Amino acid sequence: MKWTGLVEVIAGLGLLVGGAFDALAPVWYTSPNLFTAAGLDSDSAAALLLLSICVTPANIYMYTHGARLPRDGPDVPIAGHFVRGIFQIILFSILYQMGQETFEALLTYDVKLGIGLG
DSSP states (O other): HHHHHHHHHHHHHHHHHHHHHHHSSSSTOOOOSSTTOOOOHHHHHHHHHHHHHHHHHHHHHHHHHTOOOSTSSSBBBBBHHHHHHHHHHHHHHHHHHHHHHHHHHHHHEEETOOOTTO
16 A cells, blocks of 8 residues: 555654654754654654554465465465564564653653643
């Protein structure tokens, strides 16, 4: 789907900009807080994690139904599905760790209304 690629690019740019800001800005500055107080890099990592979770059922479907990419192309070998699954687990853990501050902010604070929930 085209929208998933667009979200990946936008969130990836958020990771780059937020990380570069944290690396290059003076110590007393933090990355821009566009969505939560956790910063742009954490928000982008959280968005990428949620997107990855959303597309995981499609990857499982490809494995269980022998889907091909492209449709008239060769079968994807079982080893290819296994390697993708391993890398997806690693990706989940990295993105969760990077976006943990955003998840905590969302669970304890209503970002839009500014009302404490906990």
